[in-house]
Every structure is written in C-alpha cells, then in structure tokens.
Amino acid sequence: MNNFPSKETIIDAPQRIAAFIHQTPVLTCSSLNQIVGCDLHFKCENFQKMGAFKMRGAAYAVDSLNEEAKRKGVATHSSGNFAQALALSAKNHGIKAHIVMPENSPKVKKAAVLGYGAEVTDCASNLAARESTLKEVVAQTGATFVHPFNDWDVIIGNSTCANELLQQVADLDYIVSPVGGGGLISGIALAVHYLSPKTKVIGGEPMNADDAFRSLKAGNIVPVQNPDTIADGLRTSLGDKTFAVISELVEEIICVSEEEIIAAMRMVWERMKIIIEPSSAVSLAAVIKGQPKFEGKKVGVIFSGGNVDVEKLPF
Amino acid sequence: MNNFPSKETIIDAPQRIAAFIHQTPVLTCSSLNQIVGCDLHFKCENFQKMGAFKMRGAAYAVDSLNEEAKRKGVATHSSGNFAQALALSAKNHGIKAHIVMPENSPKVKKAAVLGYGAEVTDCASNLAARESTLKEVVAQTGATFVHPFNDWDVIIGNSTCANELLQQVADLDYIVSPVGGGGLISGIALAVHYLSPKTKVIGGEPMNADDAFRSLKAGNIVPVQNPDTIADGLRTSLGDKTFAVISELVEEIICVSEEEIIAAMRMVWERMKIIIEPSSAVSLAAVIKGQPKFEGKKVGVIFSGGNVDVEKLPF
Numbered sequence: 001m002n003n004f005p006s007k008e009t010i011i012d013a014p015q016r017i018a019a020f021i022h023q024t025p026v027l028t029c030s031s032l033n034q035i036v037g038c039d040l041h042f043k044c045e046n047f048q049k050m051g052a053f054k055m056r057g058a059a060y061a062v063d064s065l066n067e068e069a070k071r072k073g074v075a076t077h078s079s080g081n082f083a084q085a086l087a088l089s090a091k092n093h094g095i096k097a098h099i100v101m102p103e104n105s106p107k108v109k110k111a112a113v114l115g116y117g118a119e120v121t122d123c124a125s126n127l128a129a130r131e132s133t134l135k136e137v138v139a140q141t142g143a144t145f146v147h148p149f150n151d152w153d154v155i156i157g158n159s160t161c162a163n164e165l166l167q168q169v170a171d172l173d174y175i176v177s178p179v180g181g182g183g184l185i186s187g188i189a190l191a192v193h194y195l196s197p198k199t200k201v202i203g204g205e206p207m208n209a210d211d212a213f214r215s216l217k218a219g220n221i222v223p224v225q226n227p228d229t230i231a232d233g234l235r236t237s238l239g240d241k242t243f244a245v246i247s248e249l250v251e252e253i254i255c256v257s258e259e260e261i262i263a264a265m266r267m268v269w270e271r272m273k274i275i276i277e278p279s280s281a282v283s284l285a286a287v288i289k290g291q292p293k294f295e296g297k298k299v300g301v302i303f304s305g306g307n308v309d310v311e312k313l314p315f
Numbered sequence: 316m317n318n319f320p321s322k323e324t325i326i327d328a329p330q331r332i333a334a335f336i337h338q339t340p341v342l343t344c345s346s347l348n349q350i351v352g353c354d355l356h357f358k359c360e361n362f363q364k365m366g367a368f369k370m371r372g373a374a375y376a377v378d379s380l381n382e383e384a385k386r387k388g389v390a391t392h393s394s395g396n397f398a399q400a401l402a403l404s405a406k407n408h409g410i411k412a413h414i415v416m417p418e419n420s421p422k423v424k425k426a427a428v429l430g431y432g433a434e435v436t437d438c439a440s441n442l443a444a445r446e447s448t449l450k451e452v453v454a455q456t457g458a459t460f461v462h463p464f465n466d467w468d469v470i471i472g473n474s475t476c477a478n479e480l481l482q483q484v485a486d487l488d489y490i491v492s493p494v495g496g497g498g499l500i501s502g503i504a505l506a507v508h509y510l511s512p513k514t515k516v517i518g519g520e521p522m523n524a525d526d527a528f529r530s531l532k533a534g535n536i537v538p539v540q541n542p543d544t545i546a547d548g549l550r551t552s553l554g555d556k557t558f559a560v561i562s563e564l565v566e567e568i569i570c571v572s573e574e575e576i577i578a579a580m581r582m583v584w585e586r587m588k589i590i591i592e593p594s595s596a597v598s599l600a601a602v603i604k605g606q607p608k609f610e611g612k613k614v615g616v617i618f619s620g621g622n623v624d625v626e627k628l629p630f
C-alpha cells in the first residue's frame with residue numbers, strides 16, 4: 001500500500017470538488033429489502049452531474065493540475081461518460097479538453113462533449129487507434145492525459161462517493177460496487193479502508209466481462225477480449241493501479257449473468273421508480289446472487305450511473 | 316365554499332395519515348430549469364407508497380370511518396391505482412376491502428389488490444357495469460363506498476401533497492397539477508387557498524380528455540366520451556365536488572397534446588433519471604405550453620405517479 005493515496009488525501013478530497021459535483025442522495029426501498037432479505041442503502045450516482053460517478057474523478061483530476069498544465073489543457077480517449085465528465089470539468093476550470101472519440105461513438109455523446117466546448121478528434125473504433133491518436137494529440141498540444149480509471153487522481157475523486165455514503169449511513173456491513181476498469185471500486189475501497197475498516201467491499205462484475213474475478217484468482221491482470229455485456233460501462237479491464245488496490249482491499253468479486261443484470265435493473269425501475277443503467281444494476285444483482293452472505297446485513301449498494309438510451313431497453 | 320373542508324381540517328390532515336404514507340421528496344433539475352426558463356420544484360408522488368398520490372386520499376378516507384363502518388369495510392370500483400391504494404389502506408387498518416374491477420384490468424394490478432387481502436369482484440368493462448356491480452357488493456356487505464376522487468375525505472387526503480410541498484419550498488408563484496377526475500388538484504387548491512393564498516394553482520389536462528377545460532368554460536360539468544390519451548390516469552371526468560372546488564380555486568386549465576406529454580415524459584426520464592407515468596408528465600408539458608406566463612417564476616410541478624409498464628413505452 002506504499003504508493004496508495006494517503007488517509008489525509010482521501011479525507012480532504014470531498015471539499016476539493018464540492019463546487020463541481022452533486023452530493024447524491026441515498027435511497028431505500030422497503031419492498032426491495034423484503035425481496036432481497038437485507039437492509040439496502042442505494043447510493044445514487046445516477047443523479048450525479050452528467051448522470052454518472054465519472055464526474056467525481058474528472059473533477060478531482062482537473063483540479064489537481066498545476067497552473068502550467070492547466071494552460072495546456074487535458075486529453076483523454078473515451079466513447080462515453082468519461083469524455084463528457086472531463087469536458088465538463090475542463091469547462092468548469094476554463095481550460096481546454098481534447099477528446100479522442102471512436103468514430104462509432106453515439107452522436108448524442110459527441111454532441112454533449114462538443115457542447116462543453118471540448119475539441120473532438122475522431123479515430124477508428126479500436127484501442128490501438130484510440131491510443132495512437134491520443135499520443136498525437138498530446139504531442140501536438142502538450143495536454144495532460146487523464147486516464148479514465150487507472151489514475152490516482154481519478155481514483156481519489158471517485159473515493160468521495162464512499163466518503164459521502166459512509167457519512168450518510170452509519171455502520172454498513174458491506175458496500176457493493178460494480179467493477180469495470182476498477183476506478184470506482186478502488187476509490188471506494190480506499191475510503192472504506194481509512195474511514196470504516198469494518199465495512200467489507202465487494203465487487204459485482206458481469207460474467208461476460210469477468211476480468212477482475214479472473215485477475216484476482218490468477219494474482220495478475222487477465223484482460224478480457226471483446227467482452228459482450230449489456231453493462232456497457234464494465235467492458236474495460238483493470239489497470240495496474242486499480243488491480244493493486246482491488247487485490248489488497250476488496251473482499252470478493254461476485255459475477256452475474258446478463259439475465260440477472262436485466263432482472264435487477266427492472267426491479268429497480270419498477271419498485272424504486274428511478275432510472276439506472278445496466279452497469280448500476282450489476283451491484284444489486286451481485287447482492288441477490290451473493291445471498292445468504294448478506295442476510296439481515298446493512299448493505300450499501302452503488303448505483304454508478306443512469307445514462308441509458310430509452311429507445312433501446314432490454315425489457 | 317360553504318361546504319368545502321375547513322382550514323383546520325386541511326391543516327390537521329397530514330398527521331392523520333403520517334404513519335401510512337411517505338413524505339415524498341421535492342427534486343430540482345438545473346438543466347430543465349434552463350430549458351423551460353423557470354425555477355421548477357417537482358413534488359415526486361411517483362415515490363409515494365403504491366407509486367401514486369392515490370395512497371393519500373385512500374389512507375385518509377379509511378382513517379375517517381367510524382368503528383361500525385370499519386367493521387363492515389370499504390368498497391370501490393377501479394381498474395388501477397385507487398384499487399390498490401384502498402386495498403392497502405384497508406389492510407393497514409385491519410379491515411375488509413371489496414374491489415370491483417373490470418375484467419380487462421391489468422393482471423398485475425389485480426394480483427396486487429389480491430395480495431393486499433382485498434376481495435375482488437369482476438365485472439364488464441364499462442361504467443354502468445362497474446356501478447351496478449358495486450351497488451350489489453355494497454348491498455350485500457354494508458361496506459362504505461369510497462369514490463376514487465369525488466369524495467371530501469379523499470380530497471382532504473390528497474391535500475396533504477400540497478401541504479408538504481408548501482413546507483418544503485417557500486414562496487411558490489404557481490403549482491401545476493394534472494387533472495383527471497380532479498381529486499388531486501382539488502386537494503391541492505384547498506391547501507393552497509388556506510396556506511399560501513398568493514400561490515396560483517393551474518391544471519394540466521390532455522387535449523384528448525379536456526373535460527375540465529370545457530367544464531370551466533361552460534360553467535357546468537361537460538364529461539368526455541371515450542377519451543383516448545396515453546395519460547391513462549386522466550381519462551375520467553370531473554365530479555360535482557371536484558368541479559365546485561376547481562371552479563372556485565383553480566386559475567386556469569392548460570391543455571396539451573399527446574406529443575407534448577410524451578416529450579415532457581422523455582425529458583424527465585433522460586434529464587432527471589426518474590420514472591414518471593404519462594399523467595405526471597402532463598404537469599410539465601403544461602408549464603412548457605404555458606410559457607411565457609411562468610418565465611422566471613417559482614413553480615411547483617406535481618408528478619402524480621410512476622406506475623408504467625416498462626414493456627409498453629411510448630419512445
């Protein structure tokens with residue numbers, strides 16, 4: 001843990017980004033408690049600015065730049081939420097954002113990024129093209145590359161989600177979070193480690209993108225190839241920083257099927273009347289799958305975002 | 316106004332039903348404020364028990380029965396939310412509910428009513444059959460008929476929605492509510508009349524079920540025949556009590572098209588990440604339609620419920 005962010009850094013993070021994010025509410029639902037058999041507390045990042053927790057990490061990373069770096073701006077490659085989060089964070093600080101977007105990115109997301117005043121560079125829709133295009137952009141502009149998840153500042157920003165939750169709900173036995181690239185759960189695990197060490201952190205992951213599960217088992221990063229899951233935010237594989245944090249501080253990864261993800265998503269839409277994206281539903285699906293471990297326990301469930309295309313629903 | 320519920324009754328209503336309903340949250344959304352051009356405060360009855368404001372009126376009506384009436388139980392005819400609300404309220408008081416339901420009622424709603432322990436009597440799917448079957452049930456059981464909206468106790472119960480809102484948000488210029496049978500807006504108008512007389516109450520109504528608009532214009536009740544609107548909660552026509560309150564205390568009815576309802580619903584789903592039913596969207600659609608009246612004003616918008624079939628969406 002030598003190179004992990006310090007306790008002081010994690011404690012100070014919320015006030016650093018307070019002006020740029022929402023303190024999201026924690027909701028409960030008695031009918032879901034009855035169905036699932038535990039005391040569920042849902043941390044609603046679907047109500048975050050941009051509709052996803054990504055805003056926290058992007059806000060912190062931009063705030064952490066020195067003045068010279070701010071003059072040169074930030075850059076990233078992303079087809080989705082992180083692109084918007086970084087573009088908006090750059091706008092909030094009056095600096096430039098250069099976003100490399102695969103040519104098949106949803107038009108509405110590209111329009112949103114442009115709407116925040118970012119410069120968009122198109123590239124072919126594969127990781128090699130994204131990375132080489134980004135390199136060119138960085139070489140030309142001197143912008144600081146902010147990785148969507150494998151970046152300590154992004155992880156520290158994401159930790160504020162758990163920091164808030166732990167203040168909103170006392171004595172949680174568990175916090176269950178979705179795992180994609182691992183940026184969210186790493187932030188959560190760090191906050192819990194320092195602020196509520198009795199609480200156990202568990203990851204939920206789609207079976208069809210189970211790189212975190214396999215990586216923890218193997219003891220090294222085992223990336224997934226072309227994962228096919230409805231939980232589009234969880235298709236990425238761990239990076240070295242997120243793997244290190246998860247290996248050390250996360251209790252277990254529970255894998256869930258596509259059917260279990262869709263059933264959990266529908267349960268939340270119908271019972272709680274809130275819109276969550278499939279990636280969010282993976283947390284609740286993992287709690288249901290992981291019973292009887294959670295029986296009668298006080299469980300924080302992270303809803304990571306609410307950005308869905310209402311014309312393309314799985315029900 | 317001689318026969319309207321008194322100020323004291325309206326003020327006392329919330330504590331009478333506090334144990335049986337949720338105090339629902341008021342949400343705001345800066346991007347909707349920008350789009351619409353005013354300061355919107357959404358009262359979220361989609362998060363009410365049962366998923367709709369109907370719980371308030373049913374809870375109050377059941378609580379108001381004397382001991383002998385409670386022994387004989389309650390009865391109503393309804394294909395939807397009020398059936399569930401009355402069945403649950405009866406269960407909460409340990410009394411019987413007899414619900415007459417048209418044979419084409421959604422199975423899931425019938426199952427919910429049965430799940431609350433109510434007795435269900437099927438009938439043909441027209442108003443005459445509903446009323447005659449209800450008469451038989453009442454004659455056999457001695458149960459008290461509780462009308463879904465044209466009933467003072469139901470209206471008083473519904474008034475608690477505005478009572479809460481006025482405490483949650485000070486100095487509202489307007490409250491905009493959907494109008495179906497008028498039970499909700501009548502309760503709101505009474506609460507506003509007594510508690511915040513400067514606030515104006517405006518109704519939103521589907522053009523395709525514009526009986527309240529026509530009735531106010533004509534000065535007498537003009538029922539609609541077979542209204543065809545996606546706002547399924549607003550297909551009913553006013554009763555004598557709700558017509559009297561609306562005539563006296565509601566400023567204006569704004570009528571909106573089906574397209575406007577669907578567009579407003581989608582805006583809320585996508586921007587606010589909450590699930591509202593089409594009837595709820597009529598309020599917001601009316602605010603958008605009614606501009607520039609609302610420009611820069613502080614407007615309470617009532618979301619009446621969130622019960623939608625996620626397999627049958629209009630987008």
